[in-house]
Amino acid sequence: MAATSDEVQVLVSGPPAARREVSDAETLRVMSDPVRIAILRRLMADVGQGVRVMSAKELANELGEPQTKLYRHLKQLEEAHLIEVAETRVVSGINEQRYRTAQLNLLLSPALLNDPGVRGDVADTIVATLDGFRDELRGNLRSGRVDMRGSDAPVSGPGGLLMQVDHRMSPPVAMQFAKRLAALVEEIEATPDDPSGIAVRALIGWYGITDPA
Numbered sequence: 001m002a003a004t005s006d007e008v009q010v011l012v013s014g015p016p017a018a019r020r021e022v023s024d025a026e027t028l029r030v031m032s033d034p035v036r037i038a039i040l041r042r043l044m045a046d047v048g049q050g051v052r053v054m055s056a057k058e059l060a061n062e063l064g065e066p067q068t069k070l071y072r073h074l075k076q077l078e079e080a081h082l083i084e085v086a087e088t089r090v091v092s093g094i095n096e097q098r099y100r101t102a103q104l105n106l107l108l109s110p111a112l113l114n115d116p117g118v119r120g121d122v123a124d125t126i127v128a129t130l131d132g133f134r135d136e137l138r139g140n141l142r143s144g145r146v147d148m149r150g151s152d153a154p155v156s157g158p159g160g161l162l163m164q165v166d167h168r169m170s171p172p173v174a175m176q177f178a179k180r181l182a183a184l185v186e187e188i189e190a191t192p193d194d195p196s197g198i199a200v201r202a203l204i205g206w207y208g209i210t211d212p213a
Contacts, residue, residue: 008089016051016103019189020082023109025118030080031106032124034131036073038063041132043083043101046199053086053100074099082106105189133203174208181206 022028030036042062043052056074060067077083078099086100113122140146148160169177181204188202 008087010087012084012086012100016084016101018103019105019107020103021107021109023112025112025115025121027080027082028108028112028118028121028125030076030082032121032128033073034128035063035065035070036077037125037128037132039070039073039077040082040101040106041136043099044104044106047101047104049193049195051100051104053098055096055098057096059099130203130205133201136201171208178206 022031031040039059042059043054045052054062056070057067059065059074060070063070074083078085081102083099084102085097087098089096089098108122108125112118115122137146141148146160148162185204
């Protein structure tokens with residue numbers, strides 16, 4: 001008799017790491033692919049409500065990608081220790097792996113960001129992240145799930161803010177703003193999750209333009 005989907009083997013214990021700083025070029029290159037960034041975003045979404053555990057089939061349905069296309073990407077993410085196999089289950093006699101994120105937050109090492117040898121990979125990773133945020137925002141706006149009235153938003157929602165600033169300032173002043181933005185991100189990460197709250201998304205970008213070394 002074939003085994004049923006109720007047979008689940010849990011392979012991990014404890015929560016994922018709170019944060020991971022990527023400091024090597026190999027992991028950066030794994031992250032530079034839009035599909036792999038999209039997989040990470042899905043597995044790292046809404047972790048305050050519980051870490052998501054998903055199969056290749058479930059991820060394919062959410063991403064709108066062929067399931068067979070994801071296996072290579074999942075393997076590369078697993079080898080880079082960005083995701084891990086959380087459990088296996090038997091479905092129609094076939095052993096199915098289900099994945100979870102290996103960390104709750106990801107950031108790139110400053111040393112890596114300033115390494116001339118991986119500038120292209122850094123650019124690809126950042127652009128893939130921006131594209132994922134854009135696609136999610138576009139979908140939520142079109143479905144009417146985002147209130148962009150800012151400070152005029154009702155109490156039930158946080159409102160929305162989308163702005164672009166082009167300005168010139170001295171390097172010391174620019175550094176002060178960069179530190180304040182970094183502190184804001186840390187404050188957001190340190191805010192306790194509210195199980196009855198709503199999901200929020202933030203993507204903060206800041207950079208100065210200088211002549212290349």
